[in-house]
Amino acid sequence: MENAKKADDLKRVIIEKLVDIYEKDGVFNEKINFQDGVTVMLFVGVNGVGKTTSIGKLAYKYKQEGKKVMLVAADTFRAGAVAQLVERGHRVDVPVITGPEKADPASVVFVGMEKAVAENVDIVMIDTAGRLQNKGNLMAELEKIGRSIKRVLPDAPHETLLALDASTGPNALSQAKEFSKFTPLTGLILTIIDGTAKCVVVLAIRQELEIPVKLIGFGEKLDDIGEFDSEDFMRGLLAGII
């Protein structure tokens, strides 16, 4: 009994300490930066980390909340990527803006942005290509996409979210470093966290790059996405250890 109480106390203190380390200055904003007008969310990340899946889940969530949502398929490079996003959009009855095959992603984004503003959309989510192996092209492409967004809304994007597969471990840190060289990141989406609750790398990313985790994906169902809560997360890290 006494020991169990001690273990609980210890756990609580460790969780508090980890949350303190994570939150550091207490000004870490984990909330999505929603606007009164159009909110533009740009999604980046290497292929296979759950970008498209997360966009589909968020489209469902925001629509449920009564928001008018639009998706833009700017990954025109990878065969099947556009079709995959279109399918996600259809599933939750949200429009998806696409261009012709191999279209310039920035031009698709420009068309999508104009449409979103004209139609008074609340949230636009833009899917992008993730081929890190060709860094020069990717950087130029993301810059051009950024310019397209700003031509329509100078203060956008309001979020640039990097998707990371929680099971990749330290490699996630190097992905975050690479991408933050290309484009300023406002937050992370940690996906596939259902497979591994022990994503310690989040602490490292926080310490080294000052990028907050904003969303977590924890399964393949439409509502398997949520906001990040540092206390819950640290409790998950310790589960089974003490």
Ligand code: GDP
């Ligand atoms: P993208 O290339 O970054 O757009 O990645 P996808 O969205 O296509 O996801 C890659 C794979 O991971 C797919 O098989 C998804 O079903 C799966 N996936 C994505 N998010 C999650 C998650 O939170 N949990 C689990 N278990 N699987 C996920």
